[in-house]
Amino acid sequence: MIRRWLSKIMYGRYGIDMLSITILIAAVFLSLIGQLTQQIALVLISYIPLWYVIYRTLSRQTQKRYAENQKFLKLTANLRNWTSKKWFRIKDSRYHRYFKCPTCNQTLRVPKGKGKIEITCPKCKTRFTKKV
Numbered sequence: 001m002i003r004r005w006l007s008k009i010m011y012g013r014y015g016i017d018m019l020s021i022t023i024l025i026a027a028v029f030l031s032l033i034g035q036l037t038q039q040i041a042l043v044l045i046s047y048i049p050l051w052y053v054i055y056r057t058l059s060r061q062t063q064k065r066y067a068e069n070q071k072f073l074k075l076t077a078n079l080r081n082w083t084s085k086k087w088f089r090i091k092d093s094r095y096h097r098y099f100k101c102p103t104c105n106q107t108l109r110v111p112k113g114k115g116k117i118e119i120t121c122p123k124c125k126t127r128f129t130k131k132v
């Protein structure tokens, strides 16, 4: 029932995307800070991005909204790439250690728990010993 009603309302409308989700998270964050520091102005300001997200989600100009999202994804590509790399490293740190080659600064990933090992840089062939 609700689902049918929702799909009727959302018909021809843009819906949610990464840009909207990001704005939404920022708005909730802003509102939380406002509530914690008891800054009412901040809480009120946080409604602006919230309304913007609702406007985008219900927008019928899907091409325009799509283009906005693509622009946003392009602008944040480096940051998202960097974050996911860091995140992978944190998860991977249980099984691997990371070193920088002393000669060429290349990042090297070696298995953990093997004791003292000799590492050969695949880029410049420099050899160095590390405990892993």
Ligand SMILES: [Zn+2]
Pocket: 101, 102, 103, 104, 105, 106, 121, 122, 123, 124, 125, 126
């Ligand atoms: Zn190297």
